[in-house]
Amino acid sequence: MRFVDEFRDAETARALAARIASLCEPGRNYKFMEVCGGHTHTIYKHGLEDYLPEAVALVHGPGCPVCVIPMGRLDDAIAIAEQPDVIMTTFGDMMRVPGGRGSFFDSKANGADIRMVYSPLDSLKIARQNPDKQVVFMAIGFETTAPSTAMTVLRAKADGIENFSIFCNHVTIIPAIKAILDSPDLRLDGFLGPGHVSTVIGCRPYEFIPALHGKPLVCAGFEPLDILASVAMLLEQLGEGRAEVENQYTRVVPWDGNPKALQVINEVMELRPYFEWRGLGFISHSALKVRDSYAAFDAEVRFPVPGVRVADPKACQCGEVLKGVIKPWECKVFGTACTPETPIGTCMVSSEGACAAYYNFGRFTRERVRVAIGP
């Protein structure tokens, strides 16, 4: 596949590994956080940590938009799905996420009409095809997916579709990064910036990180070489005493983002005053809701939702995993009570979650298999 395979070349990966090792100052340890489920997934799928010296640790932050949805919010979605004549449509990774009383999958098994879709446009098509039903789209994701949801609402409005609405759970990345930086639990040396969120918001919003916190951020692509190159770029900055925002993913990320995408988000949605994030608590202005002018497409207006806060199960340490404070294997229930088949928390259910990535790609311990570098 073009634009994919070339960025997976093993020889070049070994060369980058050597470069990374040479950039590490002796006796210094580095902790870089990524805030994108896609990055977590790539790192574990390709075993990229094996290409890093022991001194460099990659920490997973709250980059999985599925994982940060609190259980109560999922219960609200299920309450909507269980209303008569409702077809709930959702991305696949939401299907097994456990709420307080089960998942979409459980609800579907009990007779609710819940369907997996690839795109919000598929959901709109279902609405067209089922005029006697109410079709709801479970809108999740960071700024990457928000424009697509917004475009779909605009299309629904333009086409006069009256039986389509969205349950909006889009969250924004900058407040999450701020919450991490303000948290006393962590000492980080830099960030890998979320490549696809950045196609929408650009690189400017990250400038506060070097400016206020003196830490570098490199906006990174999703292929193995992209991530290794980004780690090298972070180490170079630190070695030279610089802290800047740099763009490694230049083939896709424009510095100024996508103005049209930002405009449609702004047209259809606005920031909620606050939103609860699993593990991080309430963060102000960190999530999107549908504007009053588009209330006809807002499932929260159309349907009653319980809005009850549900505490996470006592054994669940998703919050600490999401902040990067502990590694998945350090969670008490990782791999035992909490597995992909019987998930307790969202980090294990979502394919972008750190725990799922670790479990599925065989990382149960902190042992690294070092890649042999050299002939």
Place this chain on the structure above:
Amino acid sequence: MCLGIPGEVVELYPDRPDLAKVDVSGVRRAINIGLLEGEGIGPGDWVLIHVGFALSKIDEEEAAAALAFLEGIGQAYDDELAALAESRID
């Protein structure tokens, strides 16, 4: 999961300027290119596709530059190894 994948635009729809047919590893589907209006997307262009929408046009020059940079590191590494192999200091 929402992965962003590169695809090649193969066809436009004259009556729907916000749609395009893309080819991703042989699979052809219509996607929405409304977020890239004004960029003159046409057949032969590569775009980043995410949940049925093109989010960004892939800049082929930048891709080539990124690869060249990475390959440069690869070459520098090979050269370094070769030089080390030639060295005899004892």
